[in-house]
Amino acid sequence: DAGITQSPRHKVTETGTPVTLRCHQTENHRYMYWYRQDPGHGLRLIHYSYGVKDTDKGEVSDGYSVSRSKTEDFLLTLESATSSQTSVYFCAIGDKAAGELFFGEGSRLTVL
């Protein structure tokens, strides 16, 4: 299995609080991605990174920000969580743009 870990795996928070999800990889892959998965919507791309300090928006980026200060870490931040951001968040890594992806186990976030 690809060396990719997400933390926390589960989190419950209240509306309006900031939340940061971390994705850590040991594969030295250039590309890292954050997706959210919701019933009826499938897997949707939030933000992605194509190198240290290089990031771009995906399909559903509003309300989210990301940072990548090191190759191995990609952080997803919800500045002020809302109930609509309750979801399962998946991090993925790849060594080619839009190539084969390796996914983490997911982080389940509940915003009350």
Add this chain to the structure above:
Amino acid sequence: SQKIEQNSEALNIQEGKTATLTCNYTNYSPAYLQWYRQDPGRGPVFLLLIRENEKEKRKERLKVTFDTTLKQSLFHITASQPADSATYLCALALNQAGTALIFGKGTTLSVSS
């Protein structure tokens, strides 16, 4: 940007039959298209990649076709087994620059014995 449609949310078949899943895209033809499998509570796992100049790709009991004229990929599982029950996702590049991958909503396959 690209849009992906997986026509069936759910597909139920009997063990031993061939399952056929459909993936359609609406915009430009991507350089390649991928298929993933996702089990409940787990992240997706890569299965196959097919390039635009490949009509067909096989891996064990899996077969994928890619028709750029129809803007469609078909994913077949032959001699299906209950262990094949899962959600199958197709994926392709977000845009023509090919910087990221987007996914269809998936088709949940149930194989009954």
